Amino acid sequence: MHLKCLATTLLIVHCISAATVTVKPEDFGALGDGKSDDTVAIASALDSCASLPDDTECRLVFDSSYLSGPIVLKRSKTTLEVNGHLAMLPRRKYCKINSCSEPLHGSFISNDAGDCETLADEYHTCMSDIKIVGEGTISSTNPWQWWPCKYTNCWRPHLVVFNSIKHVEITGVTFKDAPNHNIEMDSCVTSRLHDFVITAPYISPNTDGVNFYGGFDSVMENVVIDNGDDCVSVVPIGETNSDVCAHPELEDIRCSGGHVVFRNLTCNGGHGLSIGGIRHGNVRNVTFDNILATGGQKGSTQDEAAGGGCRVKSYPNSTGIVSDISYNNIEFQGVYLPIQLLGHYCPWPCNTPDGESAALFTNIKFNNIRGYGKQRNTVVEFKCSEYEHCTDIVMQDVSLKARDDAEGHMTCENIDSLEIDVDSLPNQCS
Numbered sequence: 001m002h003l004k005c006l007a008t009t010l011l012i013v014h015c016i017s018a019a020t021v022t023v024k025p026e027d028f029g030a031l032g033d034g035k036s037d038d039t040v041a042i043a044s045a046l047d048s049c050a051s052l053p054d055d056t057e058c059r060l061v062f063d064s065s066y067l068s069g070p071i072v073l074k075r076s077k078t079t080l081e082v083n084g085h086l087a088m089l090p091r092r093k094y095c096k097i098n099s100c101s102e103p104l105h106g107s108f109i110s111n112d113a114g115d116c117e118t119l120a121d122e123y124h125t126c127m128s129d130i131k132i133v134g135e136g137t138i139s140s141t142n143p144w145q146w147w148p149c150k151y152t153n154c155w156r157p158h159l160v161v162f163n164s165i166k167h168v169e170i171t172g173v174t175f176k177d178a179p180n181h182n183i184e185m186d187s188c189v190t191s192r193l194h195d196f197v198i199t200a201p202y203i204s205p206n207t208d209g210v211n212f213y214g215g216f217d218s219v220m221e222n223v224v225i226d227n228g229d230d231c232v233s234v235v236p237i238g239e240t241n242s243d244v245c246a247h248p249e250l251e252d253i254r255c256s257g258g259h260v261v262f263r264n265l266t267c268n269g270g271h272g273l274s275i276g277g278i279r280h281g282n283v284r285n286v287t288f289d290n291i292l293a294t295g296g297q298k299g300s301t302q303d304e305a306a307g308g309g310c311r312v313k314s315y316p317n318s319t320g321i322v323s324d325i326s327y328n329n330i331e332f333q334g335v336y337l338p339i340q341l342l343g344h345y346c347p348w349p350c351n352t353p354d355g356e357s358a359a360l361f362t363n364i365k366f367n368n369i370r371g372y373g374k375q376r377n378t379v380v381e382f383k384c385s386e387y388e389h390c391t392d393i394v395m396q397d398v399s400l401k402a403r404d405d406a407e408g409h410m411t412c413e414n415i416d417s418l419e420i421d422v423d424s425l426p427n428q429c430s
């Protein structure tokens with residue numbers, strides 16, 4: 001009787017440990033010396049994951065330093081545990097290996113969303129349970145070989161792009177010197193991004209921290225971002241999916257964005273807490289809570305089109321609705337423009353022709369927003385479109401000063417039903 005129990009216990013222990021298989025790039029020939037090209041070994045390790053039973057988690061552990069070309073996750077239940085340093089091949093070599101051909105020109109880390117059939121659910125996800133964890137660093141190599149592409153128009157990869165995945169977790173690691181955006185979440189569901197760091201120089205172009213394109217139920221918290229473009233942004237997806245999205249329903253996630261909670265973030269030097277730029281589509285239900293944003297450090301590229309604060313922006317001739325957005329408990333220290341609604345967003349060089357439509361901005365709340373801006377006067381700018389006025393905008397418990405402790409002003413254009421409590425500062429349009 002006793003023995004039988006033990007056997008059962010052993011069996012259970014065995015089953016639990018079998019549910020995770022750990023592999024290392026070294027098992028597949030990686031040198032992990034930080035100088036050799038380990039692309040093939042890392043790809044082989046991921047291929048070995050693909051042959052495991054579906055319910056087994058495959059954990060690829062990076063304990064040393066590796067250089068690699070694009071890393072593509074091919075199956076659900078895959079974890080990248082980065083304790084050492086995982087870096088992209090330098091631009092020159094990256095191109096040489098892949099001959100700069102388009103399909104191999106992918107993001108550094110991405111998933112192959114090719115097997116959408118298997119996981120069809122109401123959200124159209126294709127894979128599930130993808131994680132990036134660990135205490136190490138994921139970075140480019142020689143980022144200044146990539147960043148000038150902003151001006152010469154050569155192609156630049158994002159650091160991480162996940163597409164149509166149910167349950168992504170990212171935690172622990174540091175993302176450093178992305179050539180382009182750091183983390184892009186496209187149409188993912190139940191994403192949990194928490195307790196990690198993103199860092200790039202304030203002057204680095206387009207190093208967005210985390211972008212949510214579409215998706216549902218995303219939470220991002222306890223993250224510190226130093227960078228040169230949006231700290232975080234939420235954008236609709238599907239504007240090219242004209243079959244489905246010609247008349248987008250608010251709830252069809254293939255045509256919309258939103259349903260994101262951001263909590264406890266620090267954003268230094270970048271372009272702010274953004275919704276948009278909207279071209280076509282809806283963004284609904286986004287909450288920002290407990291955030292510190294700073295600006296004005298050396299190299300920061302904050303300006304009127306990149307204010308560094310709370311900002312909702314749409315391109316000329318846009319369509320769609322931005323609604324149910326709340327910015328709560330936010331402190332600003334010297335960002336160029338703490339609060340902005342911008343119905344005509346078209347930073348230089350502006351390539352989007354003006355038309356006669358604009359996305360509607362409605363039900364947007366600013367609650368307990370404190371601190372100071374960087375300009376001598378304007379701290380709140382509501383520049384809504386003449387084609388679609390902003391409605392139901394609320395400011396509560398706002399206390400913002402301009403530079404050098406000067407009184408902060410507020411600009412208002414094309415805004416209907418603006419509600420401000422009397423104690424807020426500023427509390428009237430000027």
Ligand SMILES: *[C@@H]1O[C@H](CO)[C@@H](O)[C@H](O)[C@H]1NC(C)=O
Pocket residue numbers: 216217218258259260261285
């Ligand atoms: C808003 O988004 C959050 C986070 O995704 C979600 O939990 C909540 O259900 C959403 N609320 C509505 C009304 O859709």
Ligand SMILES: *[C@@H]1O[C@H](CO)[C@@H](O)[C@H](O)[C@H]1NC(C)=O
Pocket residue numbers: 195221222223224264266
């Ligand atoms: C907020 O995030 C920081 C890391 O960015 C963390 O150290 C701190 O504990 C978090 N605060 C709470 C209340 O979770």
Ligand SMILES: *[C@@H]1O[C@H](CO)[C@@H](O)[C@H](O)[C@H]1NC(C)=O
Pocket residue numbers: 317319353354355356357
């Ligand atoms: C504005 O958008 C509409 C369709 O939404 C299009 O027909 C029109 O040509 C656009 N205007 C300009 C100036 O691009």
